[in-house]
Amino acid sequence: MSRDPMRVLLANHWHDDNRGDSAITQGILTLIHAQWPGAHVTVTALAETGALTEGAGRHLKAAFPGTVVKPSPAPTELRGNSAARGIVRTLADTGVLWLRSLPSLIAIARRRPLPAWESLVTGHDVVVLVGGSNVFDDAGVPAVLGIPRLAAVLGPAYTAARLGKPVVLLGHTLGPFDHASGRRLAARMLRGADLAVVRENGSVKVAKNLGIAQVEEAPDMAFALTPSRTPRVNEMLRQLPCDPARILVLSVRQHPTHTGTHDDRLVGEFAQAARTLLATGDVDGVAVVAHTTGPTPIEDDRPVSRQL
Numbered sequence: 001m002s003r004d005p006m007r008v009l010l011a012n013h014w015h016d017d018n019r020g021d022s023a024i025t026q027g028i029l030t031l032i033h034a035q036w037p038g039a040h041v042t043v044t045a046l047a048e049t050g051a052l053t054e055g056a057g058r059h060l061k062a063a064f065p066g067t068v069v070k071p072s073p074a075p076t077e078l079r080g081n082s083a084a085r086g087i088v089r090t091l092a093d094t095g096v097l098w099l100r101s102l103p104s105l106i107a108i109a110r111r112r113p114l115p116a117w118e119s120l121v122t123g124h125d126v127v128v129l130v131g132g133s134n135v136f137d138d139a140g141v142p143a144v145l146g147i148p149r150l151a152a153v154l155g156p157a158y159t160a161a162r163l164g165k166p167v168v169l170l171g172h173t174l175g176p177f178d179h180a181s182g183r184r185l186a187a188r189m190l191r192g193a194d195l196a197v198v199r200e201n202g203s204v205k206v207a208k209n210l211g212i213a214q215v216e217e218a219p220d221m222a223f224a225l226t227p228s229r230t231p232r233v234n235e236m237l238r239q240l241p242c243d244p245a246r247i248l249v250l251s252v253r254q255h256p257t258h259t260g261t262h263d264d265r266l267v268g269e270f271a272q273a274a275r276t277l278l279a280t281g282d283v284d285g286v287a288v289v290a291h292t293t294g295p296t297p298i299e300d301d302r303p304v305s306r307q308l
Contacts (some may be wrong), residue, residue, distance in 0.1 A: 006036035007125040008066045010043045011021040011156035012134055013069070014053065016059040017294040020222030021132045025057075025173040027221035028128060029064050031170075042124065046134065046153070048076050052295055063226070068084060074116040074152045075100040094144060101148035108188065114151075117159040127160035129153075131171025131199065131221070135190075137182025138175075140258065146182045154189040161192025169196040171221045174210070187211050203257040246284040254304040267308045268306055 014021040057069030139144040177183035199220035290301040
């Protein structure tokens with residue numbers, strides 16, 4: 001008797017304009033189809049509507065035909081520059097976000113599945129939270145926004161655990177949790193997770209402190225980019241001053257919340273490393289590549305790349 005195809009929900013894909021996040025999702029899709037050929041996969045984005053969902057999964061759908069990409073069914077965090085919105089607009093938006101998140105927060109307090117996620121999770125056999133750096137509550141995010149943000153990010157895992165579905169976190173950096181409220185909420189929502197595969201050693205301790213049953217460390221899939229020799233790539237290679245095999249390629253990311261001196265220190269370290277390798281003859285040239293160009297201003301690495 002033939003078995004029905006495995007139904008997998010991949011939650012929290014960010015955007016294909018962020019190459020690292022897109023690579024993590026594509027890596028997970030590769031693993032899924034290797035394990036369960038013919039699996040039916042639904043991918044949900046971290047954002048609900050608008051520009052942050054338009055084109056968010058265009059590369060995914062091209063690489064894996066049949067993959068369904070949907071916006072998040074839950075209220076998501078505020079986006080953009082709060083200073084540009086003004087204090088009155090920011091306070092109003094925060095109040096609206098809390099009101100919209102209230103059903104989820106009540107369900108968490110009652111240890112019930114989240115209404116926004118229940119029907120979608122019910123239709124799948126296993127839930128995988130897509131990795132990256134999205135499970136955190138650091139000092140750069142006000143606590144009043146950290147709670148509804150974590151409820152949105154961890155909602156599919158919490159709902160799956162309440163419904164008895166397997167839950168896997170794959171490709172994550174976990175933490176930091178600078179606010180006690182965020183740390184307690186994350187521990188409550190992730191206690192039912194079956195496995196967390198993290199991409200660096202520091203997250204192993206964080207995962208265990210959150211009560212996740214099984215924790216493993218594995219190489220970062222954000223670097224598992226599929227090479228594509230497009231005409232634009234070929235033109236860039238022709239412009240290099242020497243053999244591409246002798247080129248040191250550097251990609252820098254600006255700090256998400258502490259720009260300025262933090263970025264200056266990072267650029268200084270990269271520049272010194274490049275100078276050393278050139279001086280020792282280990283490389284003949286250096287190329288700086290902007291790793292991401294969006295979809296939000298904080299993810300546009302071109303300014304810090306020009307600085308380097």
